[in-house]
Amino acid sequence: MDHLPLSARQRAAYNQAGLLAHERFAARAGHHAESRTLPVDDLKDLARAGLLNLAAGEDIGGGGSGIMGQDPLLYLLVLDQIARHAGLATSHSLQVHSHALHFVDQCATQAQRRRLLAPIIAAEGLTTTLSSEPGRTARGPRHTTLAHRHGQGFVISGTKNFATLAAACSHLLVLVDGAPDSDVAGQRLALLVPVDAPGVRIEDTGWNPYGMRAGVSPLVHFDRHEVPEDALIGPPGAHADGNWSVKADLGFAAQYVGAAHGILESTVRAARRRGVAASPAVELRLGEAWSRLAAARWHYYGAAKLWETRDEGAAGPASQSAKVQAVKAAEQVLETATRIAGPSAFDADSELTLRSNDLRYLMMREQPDALSVSLGKALIDSAAEPVAAPVAGIAG
Incomplete structure (x- = not known):
């Protein structure tokens, strides 16, 4: 992913989150799932790394990110990387904390931010909506x-x-x-x-x-x-008036993309172990899944850029569309894994089973068809744009 056009700060957070998730969080994920315990130790590691409170303003100890922050993409990259390398339990815990934190940061008065929010950040406290x-x-x-x-x-x-x-x-x-x-x-x-x-x-x-x-x-x-x-x-x-449910959409999109990326990487490893990686049919399925996943990632990147420009009229629908594409891409990856990885890769306690079940379960909250209907209706109801004249020299 070194080709991604990230700022130095974004690249550092992207790499740091990926390293933590790969070296620490992934090793704990099975225990947390088996014991049904929250990954609080992972969140403490994120706090020590300065990644827990990215969605609050820098003036009160946060990182200046979040959808309405100076750098909306920053915290999304962290969610993506954690979901990719360690699964969804930790990324989702960080997402719900970040969303509540960001709402308070953006909607509270300055006095409330200093009196209520700054102490939570200083104490590395957690929040949820x-x-x-x-x-x-x-x-x-x-x-x-x-x-x-x-x-x-x-x-x-x-x-x-x-x-x-x-x-x-x-x-x-x-x-x-x-x-x-x-x-x-x-x-x-x-x-x-x-x-x-x-x-x-x-x-x-x-x-x-x-x-x-x-x-x-x-x-x-x-x-x-x-x-x-x-x-x-x-x-x-x-x-409701601030469309804060829509402002959560990219947090979910980033997680779905990251989790699906990790599952696809596990699927490739399973295909190599089975000796089917060179099969044209396997290559086709993997290539199609990767193309759709990459498109979904670029989609949420673009939507984050719209939030950065403060064009909420465009950013909201773009975020909804990005989440739809993330869900569709994740569904394709899950189907690809089922077809390619083989039964032994889906033992009850395997990493692939854990991550696939987590992704399916979390996506149960989504209604991509309803979102698509809403987007389609908005398209139909919008004022028709005049059709551009054909370019000279090109047959009409």
């Missing part, structure tokens, strides 16, 4: 975790699920809806909550999925937890 709730898919986007007015702040009650990393966090970014009888009725609030505060309880539900077993995601209960007004990050509606 709590949005998902039991039954939400059937119920729709409405949250049942509600905020009621209480003095100069709020009282929140409810339950969040799929709270990846919550058990290792110092703070939680909790998305709640304003209660019907409050002055913020129907509006979504983002509240920064200390995990050890009264009324906050993390429940170990026996996390036992077939993939992402080290991406432990407990339930988090809020029982009349009191939140001061100055823990409200951004105005009501800031998360």
